[in-house]
Amino acid sequence: DAGVIQSPRHEVTEMGQEVTLRCKPISGHNSLFWYRQTMMRGLELLIYFNNNVPIDDSGMPEDRFSAKMPNASFSTLKIQPSEPRDSAVYFCASSDTGELFFGEGSRLTVL
């Protein structure tokens, strides 16, 4: 079975550019999560959706970050404009019964 699929796996961009990270959850899962991994803070929850509706976005660091889930099989996390401090690994995870299933992550480097 396909797991959670994230793209791109690696992204290198310059400060000020727009970055879009994509996630396809496991079919049938009704919850989707975006996490950011940094050395300082570990895995931070940015936002999560339930049945495509954003439930809690209190972890989104600032207005430069936005996330959407237009349908049950697709979500995006957008950073505009990007800054060097946004460099991190961004994980998407999905769930149906509580246990989270993680994608392989998108490593973002902002120069």
Place this chain on the structure above:
Amino acid sequence: ILNVEQSPQSLHVQEGDSTNFTCSFPSSNFYALHWYRWETAKSPEALFVMTLNGDEKKKGRISATLNTKEGYSYLYIKGSQPEDSATYLCAPSSGGYQKVTFGTGTKLQVIP
């Protein structure tokens, strides 16, 4: 935001030793407690999800207990093997049950 504390931050054990880690969390508004195993260059994988006070779960040589009244969980590894080397993350969820907040983890290194 749940204040999740895990200890120790890291430890080294000899192959064959048994070990345990602690996760503490606020007991108010508790819904569930997750444990995940995170190997280097991979993604976190779920070990256990526990909800009831007194829950005990076991998977092979790894087991976990939960005390929701005092807000702690223990993870035990019996007879550690080098392949157990990983970071073990504790993650309580609260309120709407899906808000899963991770601790910073315990990094285990098993020395052959």
